[in-house]
Structures are given as C-alpha cells and as structure tokens.
Amino acid sequence: MAVQEGTEDVYASLLLTDTYLPGALVLAHSLRDAGTTKKLAILITPDTVSKEVINQLKTVYDYVIPVERVRNERPANLFLMNRPDLHSAFTKIALWKQTQFRKIVYIDADVVAYRAPDELFHLPHSFSAAPDIGWPDLFNTGVMALTPNMGDYYALSAMAERGISFDGADQGLLNMHFRNTYNRLSFSYNVTPSAHYQYVPAYRHLSSSISMVHFIGSEKPWVQGRQASTTGTPFDEMVGRWWAVYDRHYRRSNTSTPPPEIVQYFVKGEYNPTTTYVVPVGEPADKTVKSESWDASRHSPPIDSGPEAANFPQAHYNMSSDATPYVASAEYLPERDRPTPIFPWEANQPKPTRVFPERPLDPVPPKSPQTPRITQTSQLSTPATGTLSVHPAPSAGGNTWTNAWDEVPQINRYVETVSSKHQRTRSQGLGVVSSTAEEESKISKVTDFPSEEDRPSLPVTPAPVGRLATGVDESELPAADGVPEQAEWDPSARLDNLARQHLEAFELLKKLSSGGSQPDETIGVHHREIPSRPLPFGSENVKSPTYVPFSPPNVVSPQPVKPPSTTTGVPPAIRVLAGSPDVLPSASSSSPLGISPPSYQGPGPAFEKGEP
Numbered sequence: 001m002a003v004q005e006g007t008e009d010v011y012a013s014l015l016l017t018d019t020y021l022p023g024a025l026v027l028a029h030s031l032r033d034a035g036t037t038k039k040l041a042i043l044i045t046p047d048t049v050s051k052e053v054i055n056q057l058k059t060v061y062d063y064v065i066p067v068e069r070v071r072n073e074r075p076a077n078l079f080l081m082n083r084p085d086l087h088s089a090f091t092k093i094a095l096w097k098q099t100q101f102r103k104i105v106y107i108d109a110d111v112v113a114y115r116a117p118d119e120l121f122h123l124p125h126s127f128s129a130a131p132d133i134g135w136p137d138l139f140n141t142g143v144m145a146l147t148p149n150m151g152d153y154y155a156l157s158a159m160a161e162r163g164i165s166f167d168g169a170d171q172g173l174l175n176m177h178f179r180n181t182y183n184r185l186s187f188s189y190n191v192t193p194s195a196h197y198q199y200v201p202a203y204r205h206l207s208s209s210i211s212m213v214h215f216i217g218s219e220k221p222w223v224q225g226r227q228a229s230t231t232g233t234p235f236d237e238m239v240g241r242w243w244a245v246y247d248r249h250y251r252r253s254n255t256s257t258p259p260p261e262i263v264q265y266f267v268k269g270e271y272n273p274t275t276t277y278v279v280p281v282g283e284p285a286d287k288t289v290k291s292e293s294w295d296a297s298r299h300s301p302p303i304d305s306g307p308e309a310a311n312f313p314q315a316h317y318n319m320s321s322d323a324t325p326y327v328a329s330a331e332y333l334p335e336r337d338r339p340t341p342i343f344p345w346e347a348n349q350p351k352p353t354r355v356f357p358e359r360p361l362d363p364v365p366p367k368s369p370q371t372p373r374i375t376q377t378s379q380l381s382t383p384a385t386g387t388l389s390v391h392p393a394p395s396a397g398g399n400t401w402t403n404a405w406d407e408v409p410q411i412n413r414y415v416e417t418v419s420s421k422h423q424r425t426r427s428q429g430l431g432v433v434s435s436t437a438e439e440e441s442k443i444s445k446v447t448d449f450p451s452e453e454d455r456p457s458l459p460v461t462p463a464p465v466g467r468l469a470t471g472v473d474e475s476e477l478p479a480a481d482g483v484p485e486q487a488e489w490d491p492s493a494r495l496d497n498l499a500r501q502h503l504e505a506f507e508l509l510k511k512l513s514s515g516g517s518q519p520d521e522t523i524g525v526h527h528r529e530i531p532s533r534p535l536p537f538g539s540e541n542v543k544s545p546t547y548v549p550f551s552p553p554n555v556v557s558p559q560p561v562k563p564p565s566t567t568t569g570v571p572p573a574i575r576v577l578a579g580s581p582d583v584l585p586s587a588s589s590s591s592p593l594g595i596s597p598p599s600y601q602g603p604g605p606a607f608e609k610g611e612p
C-alpha cells in the first residue's frame, strides 16, 4: 500500500507547558497579522497542557495536534546550559512524524514574526535552519523548514531514546543528525537578540530584512513583564515588537471583549482578576469582606487595593513621666547583719587612724566666716571631694579651710600692693565701678575671705582683677619682690657667667684629683690599665695610624672639615684632634671638658679622591 504523501504546508509550533501560552498566541497572531496564507498548527503534550490552554490555542491555530511527550531520561547535559526545564524538548522530533503535511516551517513559541516567511515553503531542501548565535557553525532549532518523513523520525527517536544530544535537548540532537546535510538559512529568519551583546551596526544595517525574532534563553518577554525594557537598545526594540503584537490582541483597552484571563495569568503584570469574595484568615465567616484575590507571587497588587499597612496592629509606648527617683522596696534591701567573726583579726579590729570630716562637703558650702564660700569661677567642686583648690589648714582644725597659696608671704605682699592700689583707683572714681557691694562681689570677687580674727595673715587668692570693672591699667602693676625688670634680664650674660663658674669649679677639681703631679691628665676621661702582655713578633714600637694622644680641652665634636692645603700629609681627623688652631671652630673653645674621639673616622666629606 502506497504511503499517502502530505500536500498541505503549515507553520507549526510546540507547546509543552501552559506557561508558554502567551508566546504561542503571539507567534500565531504575528504570522496571521503579517498576512500568511498558510495554516497554523501546534503540537501539544496533553499530559502537561491544560484544557483551558488548549481552548485558547484553538482560537488561533488551525490544528492543535496532541503528541506523546518525549522526555530526556539523561538530562545531565541540560544542566550544562542551565536549562533543566527543557527536559521534554525531544518532543520536537514528533514534527517528522506529521507526514500529513508536505512541508512544515517550524517556529518556537518564543518567536515573533515581523513578516510571514512563506517563501521557506518553496525550499527544495528537506531540512533548513539558521545559524545559532552562540556557535554559528551549528544551527538553531527555533526556526526550521523541514519535510516530514518517517526515516528521519525513526532515526531521531532512536537517538532521543538513548539520550544522544550534546546539550541534552533537541538542538544538540538535531545538529548531530543533520550536521552534514542541513541547508543554512539567513540569520534574518531567526534573529536572536541578547540583552548582553548586540551587534548594533549590523542591526541598524539589516534590521529591515528581519523576518523573525527569537527570544532565546529563560527570560521571555511575557516572563520579564512590560516595564523590563525601556532603554531603546536594539534588544528593547525587538522586545517591544513582541509586546506590540500582544497588546494588539490581548490588551484590555484594545479589545472589545475582555481579554481571556488565562492568557493574562501567564503574562507578568497583566493579571487583574475580577472581584471575588474571600474570607480573610482569622476572621469569622459572617464578617466576610469584599476583597480581591491576588497572587502576590506573580503579580503586582491590584490598582484599587487599599494599603496593607493600615491593617497593622497599633501600639503606643510612652516614656515614663514619673520624676520621683526609684527607691527599692525594703524587702530588696535587707539589713545586713555582720556574720559572727571567725578569725581573731575580725574580733580585734584596730580602730581606723585616718580622720575624715564629720559630714561630707556640700556642693555649695554655707556662707559662714569659718568656711570660705566658693563662688563663680571656683565652682570646680564636687560633693565627694570638696573644691580642688581648698585643703584643711593643719593649724586651724575643725571646719576652717584655707588656700595653699595663702601661706606664701610673697603672694600676700603682692596682693596687698595690688589691692591698695585698687582701692586708690576706685576712690578716684576711675573706671566703671558698681555702686553696691553686692554687685561688686558679682563682678570681681572670687573668694569669700575668712574674718579678720580667723586669718593668721591676709589669706587671699590672687583673684583676677576685672579690668573693665576697675579700670586698672596692666602696665601700672608693680613688679613682685625679687623679680628683676625685663630690661635687666640678659640671658647671654647669665649663660657666660654660668660657664665661667663651671670652668672654675672644673679647674679646682682637676688640681684636687691630680695633686699637681700630672698636669697633662684630664679629668672626666676614663682611664683603664691596659694589661701587659707580649705583643706579636715585630709589633714592638708600632703605632696604630688612628692613635691620637689625648689633648683636651681643644677637642671638638667630629665635624667633617676640609683642611687647607698646607697641612696635607696628616689625616684630617688627626689634624682636628691635635688641635690645629686654623681648623678649630671658635665656638667650641668655651667647652671645658674634652669629648672622646669617635671610634669611626670616615670616610666622610673631608676625604677627597686621590688624597692620602
């Protein structure tokens, strides 16, 4: 019996899951909108595609063809391209079994047609495909023009059964089977845009020739949502073309009848379900409220929904406004009974010898003649320590306190001089003077003095005199006793005097220690007895070239000195140490003591090239 050959040409696609429904619909509409005269067919796997979805497909596809799902039982290679979802892509080989068709132009469900490539049906080749953008020597299996035949089908299903595919899916399998026989189509039949790389000049140059655009990868336009691309790149332009077809057929404002919810459900941002009654969790059934069911895992909240935060429980926590200090109740403060003594030193504790004031100092001691009142600038007091400037006077005892400096007579005399002058100035009516005693104390008084009978001498603090209040000119202040005038103070003369005294003392010491027998000896230089031991043979009477007899006091610090040409032949360091007057800095001559020669003698700037 002769096998009946197909006579019809169809565009065919594939739907393995409901989630690709928007893609399959947009593809069909794009071909129809482009005016194709060919029929549209779609292969579906009934075990994984719902009835509602099939019904939707039937609205645009002429043929919805159920096929058996072919699963890759060795899906390891699918993980190489991170697409485990393509476990049933082998189902695509069922195309070769559709021998009721003469020619099939197969198109993936993630393709949008800019124009209907009907010319592909006229190709003489039994298999044609366009290059894959990831590896252009291979072909992409998203667009294929093929002649169904059982020969290829058996061969392909045998490979599929064994899981023979370098990528674990149909593309790997078909490239292995058709690698030497395929007819290469122009890329314009299967343009695969990339958000990461796009050959923009080529796109500009050739975009008018694009027949179909294929959104490879897992991020399909309906998965990404309408707002995903707005940057105006070629990629965004192509995504925009997909949305243009979708909107033309499924956007609410463009259609006379409401678009099918099942389609919107699989398009990100599109699902806006009709109002239903739901019972919120935890509410009694009779308190049913009108609310919209909303799948938050898939869609943004309904436009007319209320803010959710309004339902949060409200709680206010106020700071305590009670100003009274906390006092623990008595039960928390039990009277601490001392434990009965065990050790002898506990029973016979010595009485403390250190004496403390009977009561702690008040932060501001009361005004009394016995206790100096610390006011204004002296308020560095704390309850525990009293003031920093006050200590108990050993003679006064009791509660009488004085300042430490009150016992320095020089200070007292100075203050007396100042205060008497101050009195004169005031009596002459100079400066701004407060009229009442109270105001005066506010301006210039720092310390309240003890009464006349309590103080041994005039115990005062050298209080800062308010210049504004008293009008005292600082230049008029008398100098303190024993302090020379600034003009008499000549530091260099004083230094000279000190040096002279030092030298005299040194000479005296020298005489005393040497007893006058060795005038060349120098005090201050350590002398060590060199132990006598036989020198190596031939070493007798040999002197080290660096040996220098010590000759104080004309020794200077080892400064590098360039000698005059007349003294050549003697090492510069030796010349300096020997005290040649022409090389000695004059300032060093005042030094009374010799300085030990440095152990390291050069080379330094004093050594010139070629010098001995």
Ligand SMILES: O=c1ccn([C@@H]2O[C@H](COP(=O)(O)OP(=O)(O)O[C@H]3O[C@H](CO)[C@@H](O)[C@H](O)[C@H]3O)[C@@H](O)[C@H]2O)c(=O)[nH]1
Residues within 6 Å of the ligand: 013, 014, 015, 016, 017, 019, 020, 085, 086, 089, 108, 109, 110, 140, 141, 142, 143, 167, 169, 170, 171, 172, 215, 216, 217, 218
């Ligand atoms: O969950 C799924 C997955 C796939 N498909 C169908 O199978 C096709 C292939 O899957 P797709 O996501 O488009 O794969 P691509 O990202 O395009 O990946 C490449 O690799 C696949 C596996 O080799 C090939 O099938 C593709 O043609 C090729 O472009 C889809 O278009 C659909 O028609 C579904 O219906 N549901």
Ligand SMILES: [Mn+2]
Residues within 6 Å of the ligand: 108, 109, 110, 142, 214, 215, 216, 217
């Ligand atoms: Mn695809």
